[in-house]
Amino acid sequence: MLSTHHLPNHLPGEKVEMIVRRDLFVLFKRIVMLLFLIILPLGFFYLMLVSRQDLVNDQTVYALITLATGVYYLFIWVFFFFMFVDYYLDVWIVTNRRIIDIQQKGFFSRVVAEQKLFRVQDVTSEIHGILPTIFKYGDVHIQTAGAKQRFLFQEVPEPNKVREKIISLVERNKREMVNEMKTELV
Amino acid sequence: MTFPLIYFLYAFYAFLVVWAVFCCVVVFHLATYGFKNFATFLSIFIFIAFSVLLLLACFEFINKIGWQTSITLFEGIVFTPTTY
Numbered sequence: 001m002l003s004t005h006h007l008p009n010h011l012p013g014e015k016v017e018m019i020v021r022r023d024l025f026v027l028f029k030r031i032v033m034l035l036f037l038i039i040l041p042l043g044f045f046y047l048m049l050v051s052r053q054d055l056v057n058d059q060t061v062y063a064l065i066t067l068a069t070g071v072y073y074l075f076i077w078v079f080f081f082f083m084f085v086d087y088y089l090d091v092w093i094v095t096n097r098r099i100i101d102i103q104q105k106g107f108f109s110r111v112v113a114e115q116k117l118f119r120v121q122d123v124t125s126e127i128h129g130i131l132p133t134i135f136k137y138g139d140v141h142i143q144t145a146g147a148k149q150r151f152l153f154q155e156v157p158e159p160n161k162v163r164e165k166i167i168s169l170v171e172r173n174k175r176e177m178v179n180e181m182k183t184e185l186v
Numbered sequence: 187m188t189f190p191l192i193y194f195l196y197a198f199y200a201f202l203v204v205w206a207v208f209c210c211v212v213v214f215h216l217a218t219y220g221f222k223n224f225a226t227f228l229s230i231f232i233f234i235a236f237s238v239l240l241l242l243a244c245f246e247f248i249n250k251i252g253w254q255t256s257i258t259l260f261e262g263i264v265f266t267p268t269t270y
Contacts, residue, residue, distance in 0.1 A: 063191055063251045067198045070244035074201075077240055078208045081233050085212055088229065089219050102219075107211055110219065 009114070011097050017169055018094040023137035023157040027087050034080045041069060082107065092153050094166060096173065099142065101151050115151060117173040119144045123166050125159035142166065192253040202241075209237055 048056060055061045089104040103111045120142055127138035138159040142151035156162055213230055220226035
Protein backbone atom coordinates (compact mmCIF):
# COMPACT_ATOMS: atom_id res chain seq x y z
CA MET A 1 0.00 0.00 0.00
CA LEU A 2 1.13 3.52 -0.81
CA SER A 3 1.84 5.85 2.06
CA THR A 4 2.97 9.46 2.13
CA HIS A 5 5.57 8.35 4.70
CA HIS A 6 6.83 5.47 2.57
CA LEU A 7 7.02 6.66 -1.01
CA PRO A 8 8.47 4.39 -3.70
CA ASN A 9 12.31 4.76 -3.67
CA HIS A 10 12.12 7.22 -0.80
CA LEU A 11 15.01 9.71 -0.91
CA PRO A 12 16.74 10.99 2.24
CA GLY A 13 15.18 14.22 3.48
CA GLU A 14 12.31 13.90 1.03
CA LYS A 15 9.02 15.50 2.05
CA VAL A 16 5.66 15.32 0.28
CA GLU A 17 4.64 18.84 -0.75
CA MET A 18 1.53 18.14 -2.79
CA ILE A 19 -0.70 15.23 -3.78
CA VAL A 20 -2.73 16.03 -6.89
CA ARG A 21 -5.68 14.10 -8.26
CA ARG A 22 -8.13 14.88 -11.04
CA ASP A 23 -10.80 17.40 -10.15
CA LEU A 24 -13.87 16.07 -8.29
CA PHE A 25 -16.03 17.34 -11.15
CA VAL A 26 -14.49 14.58 -13.32
CA LEU A 27 -15.79 12.02 -10.82
CA PHE A 28 -19.14 13.82 -10.68
CA LYS A 29 -19.52 13.46 -14.49
CA ARG A 30 -18.96 9.72 -14.12
CA ILE A 31 -21.56 9.51 -11.33
CA VAL A 32 -24.10 11.29 -13.55
CA MET A 33 -23.38 8.74 -16.28
CA LEU A 34 -23.92 5.93 -13.75
CA LEU A 35 -27.26 7.41 -12.66
CA PHE A 36 -28.35 7.56 -16.29
CA LEU A 37 -27.37 3.91 -16.78
CA ILE A 38 -29.31 2.97 -13.61
CA ILE A 39 -32.46 4.75 -14.78
CA LEU A 40 -32.28 3.46 -18.36
CA PRO A 41 -33.70 -0.07 -17.67
CA LEU A 42 -36.42 1.42 -15.45
CA GLY A 43 -37.69 3.39 -18.44
CA PHE A 44 -37.55 0.23 -20.52
CA PHE A 45 -39.56 -1.70 -17.90
CA TYR A 46 -42.12 1.08 -17.70
CA LEU A 47 -42.61 1.02 -21.46
CA MET A 48 -42.88 -2.75 -21.36
CA LEU A 49 -45.50 -2.66 -18.60
CA VAL A 50 -47.52 -0.08 -20.51
CA SER A 51 -47.37 -1.71 -23.91
CA ARG A 52 -46.86 -5.48 -23.42
CA GLN A 53 -48.02 -6.58 -19.97
CA ASP A 54 -48.66 -10.11 -21.27
CA LEU A 55 -44.89 -10.52 -21.76
CA VAL A 56 -44.19 -9.74 -18.08
CA ASN A 57 -46.76 -12.32 -16.99
CA ASP A 58 -45.02 -14.99 -19.07
CA GLN A 59 -42.74 -16.90 -16.64
CA THR A 60 -40.03 -17.51 -19.21
CA VAL A 61 -39.82 -13.87 -20.24
CA TYR A 62 -39.87 -12.83 -16.58
CA ALA A 63 -36.98 -15.19 -15.81
CA LEU A 64 -34.93 -13.89 -18.74
CA ILE A 65 -35.61 -10.27 -17.80
CA THR A 66 -34.59 -10.98 -14.18
CA LEU A 67 -31.30 -12.56 -15.24
CA ALA A 68 -30.54 -9.86 -17.81
CA THR A 69 -31.28 -7.12 -15.27
CA GLY A 70 -29.06 -8.82 -12.70
CA VAL A 71 -26.20 -9.07 -15.20
CA TYR A 72 -26.70 -5.46 -16.26
CA TYR A 73 -26.67 -3.96 -12.75
CA LEU A 74 -23.82 -6.13 -11.48
CA PHE A 75 -21.63 -5.10 -14.42
CA ILE A 76 -22.67 -1.44 -14.17
CA TRP A 77 -21.65 -1.47 -10.51
CA VAL A 78 -18.28 -3.09 -11.05
CA PHE A 79 -17.47 -0.80 -14.01
CA PHE A 80 -18.56 2.28 -12.10
CA PHE A 81 -16.39 1.29 -9.22
CA PHE A 82 -13.50 0.69 -11.55
CA MET A 83 -13.99 4.21 -12.90
CA PHE A 84 -13.71 5.40 -9.31
CA VAL A 85 -10.57 3.31 -8.78
CA ASP A 86 -9.14 4.78 -11.99
CA TYR A 87 -9.85 8.27 -10.59
CA TYR A 88 -8.57 7.46 -7.12
CA LEU A 89 -5.37 5.71 -8.16
CA ASP A 90 -4.33 8.25 -10.81
CA VAL A 91 -2.22 10.48 -8.65
CA TRP A 92 0.67 12.89 -8.97
CA ILE A 93 2.88 13.24 -5.92
CA VAL A 94 5.13 16.30 -5.77
CA THR A 95 7.88 16.17 -3.18
CA ASN A 96 10.71 18.60 -2.47
CA ARG A 97 12.98 16.37 -4.62
CA ARG A 98 10.89 14.87 -7.43
CA ILE A 99 7.55 14.39 -9.16
CA ILE A 100 5.97 10.93 -9.17
CA ASP A 101 3.34 10.21 -11.82
CA ILE A 102 1.16 7.16 -11.04
CA GLN A 103 -1.40 6.13 -13.65
CA GLN A 104 -3.88 3.28 -13.52
CA LYS A 105 -4.68 2.33 -17.11
CA GLY A 106 -7.52 -0.14 -17.45
CA PHE A 107 -7.93 -3.26 -15.33
CA PHE A 108 -4.46 -4.71 -15.74
CA SER A 109 -2.10 -1.85 -16.52
CA ARG A 110 -0.31 0.55 -14.21
CA VAL A 111 2.43 3.04 -15.00
CA VAL A 112 4.67 4.73 -12.43
CA ALA A 113 7.15 7.38 -13.62
CA GLU A 114 9.22 9.88 -11.73
CA GLN A 115 11.30 12.89 -12.55
CA LYS A 116 13.77 14.83 -10.44
CA LEU A 117 12.75 18.45 -9.83
CA PHE A 118 16.09 19.88 -11.00
CA ARG A 119 15.37 18.42 -14.45
CA VAL A 120 12.18 20.41 -14.85
CA GLN A 121 12.66 23.05 -17.54
CA ASP A 122 9.21 24.47 -18.08
CA VAL A 123 5.77 24.23 -16.45
CA THR A 124 2.62 25.19 -18.35
CA SER A 125 -1.00 25.21 -17.17
CA GLU A 126 -3.96 25.04 -19.53
CA ILE A 127 -7.69 25.52 -19.05
CA HIS A 128 -9.79 24.88 -22.14
CA GLY A 129 -13.57 24.83 -22.43
CA ILE A 130 -16.64 26.13 -20.62
CA LEU A 131 -16.89 23.58 -17.80
CA PRO A 132 -13.14 23.64 -16.95
CA THR A 133 -13.27 27.45 -16.85
CA ILE A 134 -16.32 27.45 -14.56
CA PHE A 135 -15.05 24.72 -12.25
CA LYS A 136 -11.39 25.82 -12.48
CA TYR A 137 -9.76 22.57 -13.57
CA GLY A 138 -7.31 21.87 -16.37
CA ASP A 139 -3.99 20.37 -17.38
CA VAL A 140 -0.48 21.08 -16.21
CA HIS A 141 2.37 20.19 -18.59
CA ILE A 142 5.81 19.70 -17.15
CA GLN A 143 8.66 19.82 -19.63
CA THR A 144 11.75 18.00 -18.41
CA ALA A 145 15.16 17.11 -19.73
CA GLY A 146 14.62 13.43 -18.94
CA ALA A 147 13.79 10.48 -21.18
CA LYS A 148 10.06 11.09 -20.77
CA GLN A 149 10.16 14.74 -21.79
CA ARG A 150 6.71 15.78 -20.74
CA PHE A 151 4.65 15.02 -17.64
CA LEU A 152 0.97 15.73 -17.87
CA PHE A 153 -1.26 16.39 -14.86
CA GLN A 154 -4.70 15.85 -16.42
CA GLU A 155 -7.85 17.66 -15.31
CA VAL A 156 -6.40 18.77 -11.97
CA PRO A 157 -8.07 21.42 -9.80
CA GLU A 158 -6.55 24.93 -9.81
CA PRO A 159 -3.86 24.23 -12.45
CA ASN A 160 -2.41 27.74 -12.14
CA LYS A 161 -1.76 27.28 -8.42
CA VAL A 162 -0.26 23.83 -9.09
CA ARG A 163 2.06 25.36 -11.72
CA GLU A 164 3.14 28.15 -9.36
CA LYS A 165 3.79 25.68 -6.56
CA ILE A 166 5.86 23.41 -8.82
CA ILE A 167 7.89 26.35 -10.16
CA SER A 168 8.65 27.55 -6.63
CA LEU A 169 9.66 24.00 -5.59
CA VAL A 170 11.90 23.64 -8.65
CA GLU A 171 13.61 26.98 -7.92
CA ARG A 172 14.09 26.06 -4.28
CA ASN A 173 15.45 22.64 -5.25
CA LYS A 174 17.91 24.18 -7.73
CA ARG A 175 19.08 26.71 -5.10
CA GLU A 176 19.60 23.90 -2.58
CA MET A 177 21.60 21.91 -5.13
CA VAL A 178 23.83 24.91 -5.91
CA ASN A 179 24.41 25.48 -2.18
CA GLU A 180 25.26 21.78 -1.70
CA MET A 181 27.75 21.94 -4.58
CA LYS A 182 29.32 25.11 -3.15
CA THR A 183 29.69 23.47 0.26
CA GLU A 184 31.28 20.39 -1.33
CA LEU A 185 33.76 22.58 -3.25
CA VAL A 186 34.70 24.54 -0.11
CA MET B 187 -36.47 -27.32 -29.96
CA THR B 188 -37.10 -27.59 -26.21
CA PHE B 189 -34.63 -27.03 -23.41
CA PRO B 190 -34.93 -26.35 -19.68
CA LEU B 191 -34.99 -22.77 -18.45
CA ILE B 192 -32.32 -23.62 -15.91
CA TYR B 193 -29.67 -23.46 -18.69
CA PHE B 194 -30.02 -19.69 -18.52
CA LEU B 195 -29.39 -19.84 -14.78
CA TYR B 196 -26.18 -21.81 -15.44
CA ALA B 197 -25.12 -19.10 -17.92
CA PHE B 198 -25.83 -16.54 -15.18
CA TYR B 199 -23.62 -18.46 -12.75
CA ALA B 200 -20.86 -18.49 -15.37
CA PHE B 201 -21.23 -14.72 -15.65
CA LEU B 202 -21.03 -14.43 -11.86
CA VAL B 203 -17.64 -16.17 -11.92
CA VAL B 204 -16.31 -13.58 -14.42
CA TRP B 205 -17.89 -10.79 -12.36
CA ALA B 206 -16.28 -12.10 -9.17
CA VAL B 207 -12.88 -12.07 -10.90
CA PHE B 208 -13.37 -8.40 -11.87
CA CYS B 209 -14.43 -7.61 -8.29
CA CYS B 210 -11.29 -9.26 -6.93
CA VAL B 211 -9.15 -7.26 -9.39
CA VAL B 212 -10.79 -4.00 -8.27
CA VAL B 213 -10.31 -4.77 -4.58
CA PHE B 214 -6.76 -5.95 -5.24
CA HIS B 215 -5.89 -2.69 -7.03
CA LEU B 216 -7.31 -0.57 -4.23
CA ALA B 217 -5.73 -2.62 -1.47
CA THR B 218 -2.32 -2.82 -3.16
CA TYR B 219 -1.91 0.59 -4.79
CA GLY B 220 -4.25 2.83 -2.82
CA PHE B 221 -3.04 5.16 -0.09
CA LYS B 222 -2.96 3.63 3.35
CA ASN B 223 -5.78 5.78 4.75
CA PHE B 224 -9.41 5.67 5.86
CA ALA B 225 -10.77 6.64 2.41
CA THR B 226 -9.24 3.52 0.83
CA PHE B 227 -10.66 1.20 3.47
CA LEU B 228 -14.06 2.92 3.27
CA SER B 229 -14.07 2.54 -0.53
CA ILE B 230 -13.29 -1.18 -0.27
CA PHE B 231 -15.98 -1.62 2.38
CA ILE B 232 -18.62 0.24 0.32
CA PHE B 233 -17.74 -1.75 -2.78
CA ILE B 234 -17.96 -5.13 -1.04
CA ALA B 235 -21.12 -4.19 0.89
CA PHE B 236 -22.97 -2.91 -2.17
CA SER B 237 -21.84 -5.89 -4.25
CA VAL B 238 -23.19 -8.29 -1.62
CA LEU B 239 -26.46 -6.33 -1.49
CA LEU B 240 -26.80 -6.49 -5.28
CA LEU B 241 -26.14 -10.23 -5.26
CA LEU B 242 -28.70 -10.76 -2.51
CA ALA B 243 -31.27 -8.74 -4.47
CA CYS B 244 -30.54 -10.82 -7.59
CA PHE B 245 -30.98 -14.10 -5.72
CA GLU B 246 -34.15 -12.81 -4.08
CA PHE B 247 -35.71 -12.49 -7.54
CA ILE B 248 -34.08 -15.63 -8.94
CA ASN B 249 -35.42 -17.81 -6.10
CA LYS B 250 -38.99 -16.85 -6.96
CA ILE B 251 -38.71 -18.31 -10.45
CA GLY B 252 -39.58 -21.93 -11.24
CA TRP B 253 -36.48 -23.01 -13.15
CA GLN B 254 -37.81 -26.48 -13.98
CA THR B 255 -40.03 -25.24 -16.79
CA SER B 256 -38.88 -25.69 -20.35
CA ILE B 257 -38.66 -23.26 -23.24
CA THR B 258 -39.73 -24.22 -26.72
CA LEU B 259 -38.11 -22.31 -29.51
CA PHE B 260 -38.89 -22.44 -33.23
CA GLU B 261 -42.12 -24.36 -32.56
CA GLY B 262 -43.83 -25.36 -35.79
CA ILE B 263 -40.94 -24.24 -37.95
CA VAL B 264 -39.62 -27.00 -40.18
CA PHE B 265 -36.16 -26.47 -41.54
CA THR B 266 -35.90 -27.89 -45.05
CA PRO B 267 -32.70 -27.82 -47.08
CA THR B 268 -32.81 -25.61 -50.12
CA THR B 269 -32.80 -27.56 -53.35
CA TYR B 270 -31.66 -26.08 -56.63
